[in-house]
Amino acid sequence: MISIKSVSKSYGSKIVLDNINLEVPKSQIYALIGPSGAGKSTLIRSINALESIQEGEILVKGVSVHSKQTNINQLRTNIGFVFQSFNLYPHLTALQNVTYAPIHVKKMRSHDAETKGKALLASLGLEEKCNEYPGQLSGGQQQRVAIARALAMEPQLMLFDEPTSALDPEMIKEVLDSIRKLALTGMTMVVVTHEMGFAREICDKIVFMAEGKIVETAHPEQFFSNPQTERAKDFLAKVINH
Amino acid sequence: MGYMFDWSVIYDNIDLFVKGAYLSLKISAFALLLSIPIGIILGLGRVSRNKFISWLAAAYVEVFRGVPLLVLLLWIYFVLGSMLKLGSYLSAILGLALFAGAFIAEIVRAGIQSVPRGQMEAARSSGMTYVQAMRLIILPQAFRKILPPMASQFIILIKDSSLVSVIGVMDLTLYGRNIVTTSLRSLEVWSFIALIYFVITFTLSQIIRFFEKKYKVAE
Ligand SMILES: Nc1ncnc2c1ncn2[C@@H]1O[C@H](COP(=O)(O)OP(=O)(O)O)[C@@H](O)[C@H]1O
Numbered sequence: 001m002i003s004i005k006s007v008s009k010s011y012g013s014k015i016v017l018d019n020i021n022l023e024v025p026k027s028q029i030y031a032l033i034g035p036s037g038a039g040k041s042t043l044i045r046s047i048n049a050l051e052s053i054q055e056g057e058i059l060v061k062g063v064s065v066h067s068k069q070t071n072i073n074q075l076r077t078n079i080g081f082v083f084q085s086f087n088l089y090p091h092l093t094a095l096q097n098v099t100y101a102p103i104h105v106k107k108m109r110s111h112d113a114e115t116k117g118k119a120l121l122a123s124l125g126l127e128e129k130c131n132e133y134p135g136q137l138s139g140g141q142q143q144r145v146a147i148a149r150a151l152a153m154e155p156q157l158m159l160f161d162e163p164t165s166a167l168d169p170e171m172i173k174e175v176l177d178s179i180r181k182l183a184l185t186g187m188t189m190v191v192v193t194h195e196m197g198f199a200r201e202i203c204d205k206i207v208f209m210a211e212g213k214i215v216e217t218a219h220p221e222q223f224f225s226n227p228q229t230e231r232a233k234d235f236l237a238k239v240i241n242h
Numbered sequence: 243m244g245y246m247f248d249w250s251v252i253y254d255n256i257d258l259f260v261k262g263a264y265l266s267l268k269i270s271a272f273a274l275l276l277s278i279p280i281g282i283i284l285g286l287g288r289v290s291r292n293k294f295i296s297w298l299a300a301a302y303v304e305v306f307r308g309v310p311l312l313v314l315l316l317w318i319y320f321v322l323g324s325m326l327k328l329g330s331y332l333s334a335i336l337g338l339a340l341f342a343g344a345f346i347a348e349i350v351r352a353g354i355q356s357v358p359r360g361q362m363e364a365a366r367s368s369g370m371t372y373v374q375a376m377r378l379i380i381l382p383q384a385f386r387k388i389l390p391p392m393a394s395q396f397i398i399l400i401k402d403s404s405l406v407s408v409i410g411v412m413d414l415t416l417y418g419r420n421i422v423t424t425s426l427r428s429l430e431v432w433s434f435i436a437l438i439y440f441v442i443t444f445t446l447s448q449i450i451r452f453f454e455k456k457y458k459v460a461e
Pocket residue numbers: 011014016034035036037038039040041042043
């Protein structure tokens with residue numbers, strides 16, 4: 001589903017992505033973990049071209065994401081993106097947040113988009129919140145609306161950049177549960193997360209990054225019980241013992 | 243104070259005051275209608291990722307903000323106006339609109355830039371084009387922030403319109419000058435004219451306040 005081939009990027013002399021290679025097969029869930037500043041956001045954002053790259057190539061379903069020939073808007077309709085800070089549209093209701101792209105990008109009839117949007121919000125436990133504005137919702141509710149917004153385009157791939165990092169502890173679970181449910185549908189996903197338990201439980205692979213490089217890629221069981229690199233051992237010791 | 247007020251100069255010339263006020267309003271209204279698209283296009287140009295477009299918009303803003311309106315009006319009337327046969331009335335509208343457009347551009351730019359970057363990213367990542375994202379997501383949010391400074395700008399424009407008398411447009415201010423010349427009642431005439439300008443601008447600011455309230459509800 002995603003092939004990342006020799007991707008590099010730097011800001012001035014600072015290398016942010018250093019020769020990244022990664023394949024994410026269909027219906028698999030990959031967790032991207034690592035210390036802050038490792039380049040996780042830059043990498044996941046470059047998969048849907050929110051971020052440019054300087055070297056290498058990223059293919060999503062065989063289409064080169066950063067190629068000038070690619071219709072990036074078309075490609076992005078296949079890729080749902082969930083941000084750490086939700087980025088809901090504050091001037092629109094929860095339901096409008098969900099239906100706007102289907103209506104304006106996919107040209108779906110508003111009635112159909114609304115029916116579908118309501119069903120989606122209901123499936124995420126938000127049936128009561130359709131007509132509320134983001135400012136009236138809790139963080140956890142906002143993030144679930146953001147997930148519904150992404151799913152409304154019927155993407156084949158979902159990208160999450162630290163979806164629970166801006167949430168109070170008691171709201172983390174409701175968002176993780178939504179992602180768990182999505183995992184059961186066979187959705188291909190890449191999740192940047194600091195929730196190690198969650199990563200261990202639902203992910204097929206752990207990709208550990210540090211200083212712009214992929215240091216280790218492993219099955220969760222192996223990664224957490226027996227990390228192969230010093231860098232990963234160090235990191236795990238820090239996040240698990242705090 | 244031995245000054246004897248004589249307000250009859252107002253009644254006697256009321257038709258001239260009305261005519262002048264009407265013309266001032268008309269010029270301001272046309273200039274305003276023209277300055278809004280100028281300002282929005284330039285404001286969008288300022289935030290454009292195309293370097294040349296943003297440079298061009300910035301250059302416009304700097305030039306038109308940097309020239310006194312009086313000089314701009316004279317220049318448009320005597321240079322551009324005489325080349326294009328615009329006449330004083332059209333020159334006045336054009337001058338006011340070009341001038342206000344530069345300020346509105348800055349207001350629009352600031353409004354757009356006050357919308358968090360994540361909004362554009364969320365819109366683009368759902369497959370919207372840049373233009374769709376601007377129109378559906380960014381501008382509606384910027385609009386709320388733009389309204390108050392825009393109101394001030396409209397009021398400034400109406401007041402600035404009193405300068406068009408220098409190129410011979412028979413606006414409220416020029417009628418006032420003429421009436422003072424014949425009646426020598428400057429206190430009454432200028433007080434009344436000040437009142438007319440105030441009533442116009444106050445009404446406008448109330449209308450805009452109404453819209454501000456109306457759009458604030460949804461948030
Ligand atoms: N616009 C930018 N200009 C300069 N450096 C940047 C910019 N964006 C990110 N960086 C740097 O790139 C590195 C990787 O950032 P990021 O991908 O956000 O890391 P992570 O998500 O793993 O915390 C960081 O060191 C950050 O300072």
